[in-house]
Amino acid sequence: MKSPITVNYDGDLFPFDVYSRPLWDWCKELLMDRSIVSQFEWNAQRLWKYNGVKQKFVQFYDEPWTADDWWTYQVSTN
Numbered sequence: 001m002k003s004p005i006t007v008n009y010d011g012d013l014f015p016f017d018v019y020s021r022p023l024w025d026w027c028k029e030l031l032m033d034r035s036i037v038s039q040f041e042w043n044a045q046r047l048w049k050y051n052g053v054k055q056k057f058v059q060f061y062d063e064p065w066t067a068d069d070w071w072t073y074q075v076s077t078n
Helices: 023-032 068-077
Strands: 002-009 012-019 047-051 056-060
Touching: none
Parallel strands: none
Antiparallel strands: 002 012, 047 056
């Protein structure tokens, strides 16, 4: 979808075309694509690594599905 906007900068007007697409339609399109849907991560994960300094395991986060809120939600709905 194309939406024209005009920006006022230093007394001058600059026109721009902003392109977007409905997020829900894009999500449905991704889910219907067999070549990538198998690459999605559907389950929450907790990741740990050994911290030699404190000599214990510490949790770390590197993707949205490793976050505590994602884990809490998934555990509460099972």
